[in-house]
Amino acid sequence: MATTFDRPTRIERLDAATLRIVWGDGLNAVIPLEVLRRNCPCAYCKGEQVFGTAVLVPLVQFAPGMNELVALEPVGNYGVRAQWADGHDTGIYPWNLLRHIAENMTESDTSTRKNEQ
Numbered sequence: 001m002a003t004t005f006d007r008p009t010r011i012e013r014l015d016a017a018t019l020r021i022v023w024g025d026g027l028n029a030v031i032p033l034e035v036l037r038r039n040c041p042c043a044y045c046k047g048e049q050v051f052g053t054a055v056l057v058p059l060v061q062f063a064p065g066m067n068e069l070v071a072l073e074p075v076g077n078y079g080v081r082a083q084w085a086d087g088h089d090t091g092i093y094p095w096n097l098l099r100h101i102a103e104n105m106t107e108s109d110t111s112t113r114k115n116e117q
């Protein structure tokens, strides 16, 4: 389960396409919403996983507004639920997933807007 260590001290919108998440240990991540959406943990986006293998192909395709965040709603002590402008709102991001995304951002994640399809 998520620990309090994983819990950000601050989540804020930098602009329409970017979120800044700050943790108490000093990690300060600027995460494009597109990256957040791409890492949506729900079964619809990830496909159904059985023993680590995707048995359902993820149905991710570009929809207008899919990388536009409408709201981030806290889910208890556990994480946040993201509501996207295309109506998708079943993805709950536990704190440790946000942390994982922040720590595994690559160069390409910060410049993915050009290969959006």
Ligand SMILES: [Zn+2]
Binding pocket: 040, 041, 042, 043, 044, 045, 046, 088, 090, 091
């Ligand atoms: Zn999803």
